[in-house]
Amino acid sequence: MIEIQKYTLDNGLRLVVHQDKTTPLAAINLIYNVGAKDESEDKTGFAHLFEHLMFGGSVNIPSYDMPLQHAGGDNNAWTSNDFTNYYLTLPASNLETGLWLESDRMLSLDFSQKSLDVQKKVVIEEFKQRYLNQPYGDIPLLIRPLAYTTHPYKWPTIGADIKHIEDATLDEVKSFFYSHYAPNNAVLCVTGNVEPADVFEKVKKWFGSIAARELKKRALPLEPKQTQMRELTVVKDVPTDVLQLVFHMCARTDPEYYTTDLLSDILSSGTSARIYQSLVKEQKLFTDLHAYITGDVEKGLFTFAGNISDNVSIYDAEKAIWKEIERIKSTLVSEYELQKVKNKIESSMMFAEINFLNKAMNLAQFELLSQAEDLNLEVEKYNMVTAQDIQKYAQSIFTEQNCSKLYYLSKNKNQVEC
Amino acid sequence: MLERKEVPEYALPTGLTILEQQELRLNNGVPVHFIHGGTQEVTKLDFIFSAGVVQSNKPLVASMTNTLLQEGTELMSSFEVAEKIDFFGAYLGQATNYHHAQITLYALSRYLPELLPIIEQIIKKPALSQHEFDVLLAKKRQDFLVDSEKVKNLAYRKSQEVLFGSNHPYGKVAKLNHFDEILLSDIKAFHQAQYASNLCTIIVSGQPGNDFLALLNTHFGGNDWSNSTEDNQYVPEVNITTERFHLEKKENAMQSAIRIVRPCVAKENPDYLPLLLLNTLFGGYFGSRLMTNLREEKGLTYGINSYMVSFLKAGIFGIATEVMADQRELAVTEIFNEMAKLRNHTVEEEELTRVKNYMLGDLMRNLDGPFAVSDAFRGLLGFDLDFDYFTSFEQTIKDMTSSKLKDLANKYLVEDDFYVVVAGK
Incomplete structure (x- = not known):
């Protein structure tokens, strides 16, 4: 149970505070309701590029990092398809330094051409390092546009093309900032060795005078229902074949989310899970195989991803996955198996509550999606899922017409006939 | 009016x-280091x-043995072990390094x-089928092949070989043939030889409950799992090459991985802690020179860092990055330029204070909570060091001066002492 206090400023900024006296430190997590899904199709990668620019100096403070380091702090940020999240930790006595820094960059950035030019290069190197210069690194660039024809989830946060990043202009940067970065589009969460009333006063002091902004209305194109199996084969200079099967699933805020998550756990959480035991350990068709869900705010993807064993045909290996799918669609999971994945959820939530920064991130996300208090109801929601729910949900999503598959073949492997 | 510029x-x-840490022992002499703390009823x-x-x-x-231990025992199949661990919401981890191997259990204390009976079987009676x-x-073979496609791994492997010679354990x-x-x-x-009570150390952290020592004694305190193996941590002399530049070619690489490395002191050396500060300033944090x-x-790279590694008998000072392939020479030149600046110019007070404060904050982060303290403590095992190490680290940070830094740079950041390893182009 995480105890919290909540406040809302007049400008719409929501504040969540959680006191944790066991640490001498404090965390500030500021999440903005903007992600790669808010980009236009010809300017992808922008939200993430923008995250880099948030460290290039703000209107009154030339360097974000230096004053924070002086106060013993450290920070980082991430961008997803749904959110952009900034976080820092520092000795709790220096909390105000963090609030001063975060409020100034919410007020306005420095918008320097030099910073934009350099960060474009940095992001392009990131693109290469993570996606292009790694075996299988480009899978997200292949699978997303296969599974989504219309919805902006069809490109990854890094962007669909390096060229989009190269072409970004300072004017676009400015307009992106003012239409998405605003107190009324963010949640601030402070955790650690702090007094909630004191945090509220300090937050009011630093953020209270930032005016609410008119936000760009979000009108995401709907993904039409998939009606037939999609398939893509690529042959590359990689050591082994990789298979991915993806299925459309529900959104993070849908009630079926908990069923979906447990379904993926039954199949793949821990080494005792079904597909690992059956397809990796017993049949040796894969050397590694996972099933996982995206947990996106909009309707997401349920993925099976596996590395095929040498001397095994990727098509045989795929058939074995479908057989496991048939099994979970036709037979109820046992009470013991269901209890096992529920126990695992409960313990992982307990472990997640140890770290104050972790709590700050989770609370902020929950507040943005619905309300921070709901974080305390998660275990209960998982516990309510029944074996019937899982079977029914598996039947509804694991169909051929809801599936996209990627055969990522090794140029050097002797392809076995199917 | 709000002073936003101040x-x-x-x-x-x-x-x-x-x-605080308590030094305990099981009935058979196995040392148990206990770090008590945290609000949750969990144990590591x-x-x-x-x-x-x-x-x-x-x-x-060494690594295959450690991983294989968890895959079934004389009484339980691999599936049964995994299912029990999962059912109780626990996590079993393992890691192997040059001098030790460890098995780690995260569990709800209740x-x-x-x-513990399962862990006992894993350690004493593994099936090893x-x-x-x-x-x-x-x-492991497939993972190795995939890793071998990554320039950063190629550079890392080569750098270890360059520094210690291919016959030295470090x-x-x-290599691929080792798998055959x-x-x-x-x-x-x-x-049989190495997983014995006389070669074992246990670290307990968290809130394990009042009976944990008795419980550990029940499963691990007996004389049924000792042997006569000596705790041998000997490593031979290093056979270092004289060739300073090494290129691991990889066609079609879009980026080249660079490792610039030199032999360096290990943790017990009096220069080690001061050097950590020089390392941070040079390349160890986001605001570093590099x-x-x-x-x-x-904008040559997504990231670059310098680092220090200390094995029991030797250390490394290194720089690692991945840069655009056609800018590799510029990157190497700039790395050495930054070393020269630290040798020839005194660090400004502002920058020194910033690094010190950042590191003091980081020390707090790295010692926050029982699990973090237990990880920090594990890093001292095998050295003649105890928790005073962290207080002397704090003192070292506070006492550092610009002139000491310059002396250290002139002693350790000397271009001719470094080896340049490039993977890619």
Whole structure:
């Protein structure tokens, strides 16, 4: 149970505070309701590029990092398809330094051409390092546009093309900032060795005078229902074949989310899970195989991803996955198996509550999606899922017409006939 | 009016508070280090053995043995072990390094009575079956092939070989043929020799409950699992090459990975802690000289860092980055330029204070909570060091001066002492 206090400023900024006296430190997590899904199709990668620019100096403070380091702090940020999240930790006595820094960059950035030019290069190197210069690194660039024809989830946060990043202009940067970065589009969460009333006063002091902004209305194109199996084969200079099967699933805020998550756990959480035991350990068709869900705010993807064993045909290996799918669609999971994945959820939530920064991130996300208090109801929601729910949900999503598959073949492997 | 241009007042807390550690022993003498703390009823247990690369005479044996231990026991199948661990919401981890191998259990404390019998079997009576061996070997072999496609791994492996020589345990990196040469009998022999009570240390952290020592004694306190193996941490002389530049070619690489490395002191050396400060300033944090120059000013890379590694008997000072392939020479030149600046110019007070404060904050982060303290403590095992190490680290940071830094730079950041390893183009 995480105890919290909540406040809302007049400008719409929501504040969540959680006191944790066991640490001498404090965390500030500021999440903005903007992600790669808010980009236009010809300017992808922008939200993430923008995250880099948030460290290039703000209107009154030339360097974000230096004053924070002086106060013993450290920070980082991430961008997803749904959110952009900034976080820092520092000795709790220096909390105000963090609030001063975060409020100034919410007020306005420095918008320097030099910073934009350099960060474009940095992001392009990131693109290469993570996606292009790694075996299988480009899978997200292949699978997303296969599974989504219309919805902006069809490109990854890094962007669909390096060229989009190269072409970004300072004017676009400015307009992106003012239409998405605003107190009324963010949640601030402070955790650690702090007094909630004191945090509220300090937050009011630093953020209270930032005016609410008119936000760009979000009108995401709907993904039409998939009606037939999609398939893509690529042959590359990689050591082994990789298979991915993806299925459309529900959104993070849908009630079926908990069923979906447990379904993926039954199949793949821990080494005792079904597909690992059956397809990796017993049949040796894969050397590694996972099933996982995206947990996106909009309707997401349920993925099976596996590395095929040498001397095994990727098509045989795929058939074995479908057989496991048939099994979970036709037979109820046992009470013991269901209890096992529920126990695992409960313990992982307990472990997640140890770290104050972790709590700050989770609370902020929950507040943005619905309300921070709901974080305390998660275990209960998982516990309510029944074996019937899982079977029914598996039947509804694991169909051929809801599936996209990627055969990522090794140029050097002797392809076995199917 | 709000003064947005002025930094609000700040001050670093004085005095580091570290959770206390108790030195306990099981009935058979196995040392148990206990770090008590945290609000949740959870426990982390590390079982650490002298079962690392140094103690094995064949590549892959140490890590394969450690991983294979969890794959079934004489009484339980691999599936049964995994299912029980999962059912009780526990996590079983493992890691192998040069001098030690460890098995780590994260558990809700109330389930320790159910979980410890399984851990006992894993350690004392593992099945080590041919089937599990084959599955694991196939996976490790594929992972190795995939890793071998990544320039950063190629550069790392080569740098170890360059620094220590390919016959030295620190320099002996895995090769594809090693996967054909390892046998199940190697694993069985290594387990027999190295996983014994006389080679074991346990670290307990968290809130394990009042009975945890009795529980540990029940399962691990007897004389049934000792042997006559000495705790041998000997490593031979290093056979270092004279060739300063090494290129591991990889066609079609879009980026080149760079490792610039030199032999350096180990943890017990009096220069080690002061050097950590020089390392941070040079390339150890986001505001470092290297990040500022190569990333924030030139945009050559997504990231660059310098680092220090200390094995028991030797250390490394190194720089690692991945840069655009056609700018590799510029990157190397700039790295050496930054070394020269630290040798020839005195660091400004502002920058020194910033690094000091950042590191004091980081020390607090790294020692926050029982699990963090237990990890920090594990890093001291095998050295003649105790928790005073962290207070002297704090003192070293506070006492550092610009002139000491310059002396250190002139002693350790000397271009001719470094080896340049490039993978890619």
